[in-house]
Each structure stands twice: as structure tokens, then as C-alpha cells.
Amino acid sequence: TAQNVEDLSLFKERYSVPQQMRSCHTAVTTDGYVFEGHVPAKYMAQFLKNPPSDAIGLAVPGMPVGSPGMEYQDKFMPYKVMQLNKDGSTAIYATIESPQQQL
Secondary structure (H helix, E strand, O other): OOOOOOOHHHHHHHOOOOHHHOOOOEEEOOOOOEEEEOOOHHHHHHHHHOOOOOEEEEEEOOOOOOOOOOOEOOEOOOEEEEEEEOOOOEEEEEEEOOHHHHO
């Protein structure tokens, strides 16, 4: 179910998305996991299949060219999928160096 909220920053704060990990989209599962930005579906599914005990979700900060939904011609900018942890810290969950790694 999609919901358009008036103030997205309040929504991101409610789900503990760190300021430096924020992007343009926020998704929250029925289990309360948060996915911020252009996280490839492949990594969402992998995370949800076996969520790390200390994690609240995943994020792709900013809007990297070539990430899902940010395709532009044949351009691609490598990026990292970051794990958001309950204690507010982050860790690299995946490093995406080619468009094929997103599939």
C-alpha cells in the first residue's frame, strides 16, 4: 500500500533512518523493516529472507545513476547498499559495481 505523507522527514525520523542515509523514497514492511532509496529488489529479498538481528533495514543514500529507478542511457555509477542498525550505526551490506549485480 502506498501512502503519500505531508512531511517525509518526520516519517524517516519515526523509522530511525539516519540523516546521511536518506534518499527520496522510504518503504516499511509489515514487520517494521525500512528500505530507504533505490535499494535493488534482489537485496531487499535477501535481507528479508534472513534479516541480521541488529538491523532495521537497508538504504541507498542519494540517487546513484544506474540504480533501480535511476536508469539513464547506459550510464552507471557504482554505489553501496548500506545496512541500517538498531543502534544508529551503518555497515556496508553490498557493493554494487555493475548494473548486472542489481539483478
